[in-house]
Amino acid sequence: MILGTAGHIDHGKTALVRALTGVDTDRLPEEKRRGITIDLGFAPLEIEGVDTIGIVDVPGHEGFIRTMLAGASGIDLAMLVIAADEGVMPQTREHLDILSLLRIPAGLIALTKCDLVDADWRALVEEDVRTLCAGTLFEGSDVIPVSAITGENLDALRESIRRLAVKVKRNRADDLFRMPVDRAFSVKGTGTVVTGTIWSGSVTRDTTLRTLPSGKTVRVRAIQSHGKPVDIAFPGTRTALALVGCDLEDVERGTTIVSMDQWAPTREIDVALTLTDHDFNPTPRTRVRVHLGTSEIGARLSRLRSAGDGGLQSRLVLDEPVVARGRDRFVIRVPSPARTVGGGEVLDPFPARGKLRQPVSASAVSDLDARLTRMLESAGIHGLDIDPLPVRTGWRADEVDEALVRLNATIVSGKAFGSGVMDTVEHLVTGFVAIEMANHPLEAGVSLQTLRSSVKAPVQVIDLVISRLSKGGGIEVEGSLVRPHGWSSRLNEREQALSDAILHAICIRPVEPPDIDELEAKFGISTRPLLRRLERQGEVERVAEDRYYSRAALEQMVGSLRTSLEAGRRYTPSEMKEVLGLSRKYLIPFLEFCDRRGVTERSEAGRVLRPGGG
């Protein structure tokens, strides 16, 4: 559980953290000298009844907003600190905006420096604060007047934190591991150490992880949670990892440490956007700074479009790669005048290139089924890769799997196909088979090979559809042929006469039948389908690429070969020629046919009869 401070400079955030935990988080010499917080500070807070709470103390100075943003993303609870003597100030508002844009689920307000004001003043400030917080995550939150100096009401503050902490929902440990780095340093004898809050998943010692975007493979040598050595660290805990296999510059703030799974850096992200500054009217050229996790990157808001329900959607085109997951929250700022202008949620960190999709409605943004439906639709016939979906959608792998079942998606070799896609392919296959058979009525079917290469869909999907259709009785499959159920080729009178004539031409020259060219010259182009049909009927057999023999003649030739050859003796082709009395042109294809049929066996020394072969 992580609690983050927020609030204007000098309002007493660090003093309050120290009063609560005993830890002075302003550890830099420059922080001491200037009396302000510059970098993030961390302190564990022990409250009875709840696990250790990691406090992230942020700077209030407007120049360090990016540091505040790095600290505020990934917190579960926010403590907005407002000094009672000064009241609401610019960074009170900006921090409040940021916490709202990041959708921090819950928070409380500490009205500090109460020792400096009287009761009337305190009541007025409290009223201001209530007005400011109306409609934000702090609406109805506890507003607790405290003093870090006198210790007034610190127990009430602790109790308020405890009540919120017990309600915080933990991310599950069996999700993909991710930890955005907020600090990195070298420790003598230990090497590179990174700290951060684990956003999802867990980590154990000796695990291999990756640093992104630097892309180093690292091993976890040691782990500390809230400053104590542990063997395993869970989501929502302040964690330090000692890493082997990287240098300091590979893991600076903005780096994300991830498991070896599907994580990848990306430079284009589809997002749902909320603009909070009315003076900010972006064009596709407008440059912004995107704050996501602990990283901050320059970007353009391309393809800005209205989502219809008041929301906006855009594709962030980033200057540098970043690690993002679906449902991540981010904030956008502009440089002059420097201010926060909006933020939003990641819809898809790996959108299909070039495709301009319909905007998602606001309700669909937070609905896994709706997001998956869109992704399935947009992947269409090519299928949706399943492995990257937990990163793309922001839901765990088991949740994604369940949703795919709910959506009736078909899973084939790691890809998901929408139910509509399967119907489409079914139509394509039946349509193609019907047209082919209409065009080639003499054939026994369409070859699987032709079907696979003609229907525009992955082979696995086509095969699945064929097997479904054949089970359903729409088509039948015989060997490598597919045809409409109950199909048989019937000849008309003219075709029958032609078929008889072809068979006759083959039979009257039994040992040296005409080849296909000769037959075509004589009978025309429908010779081939008729020959294939005669073959299916067992009248003829194809002996060479371009020549069919009558079945009867072949049987006789094979029979006479058997009787004329001496068992066990090897014959050269010219000896064979004498035995069979065939010219070379017919001899070789016939012998090769005999080899294929197992009548003869060929070796260097010649051919020999195979005993009992054929």
Ligand SMILES: Nc1nc2c(ncn2[C@@H]2O[C@H](COP(=O)(O)OP(=O)(O)OP(=O)(O)O)[C@@H](O)[C@H]2O)c(=O)[nH]1
């Ligand atoms: N009288 C009084 N002074 C306080 C109280 N809390 C903080 N201060 C003083 O206010 C000054 C600023 O306190 P910090 O805790 O450094 O303020 P901060 O909000 O952390 O400031 P930044 O981190 O720079 O934004 C210090 O001089 C504190 O001693 C309080 O409850 N009562």
Ligand SMILES: [Mg+2]
């Ligand atoms: Mg401070």
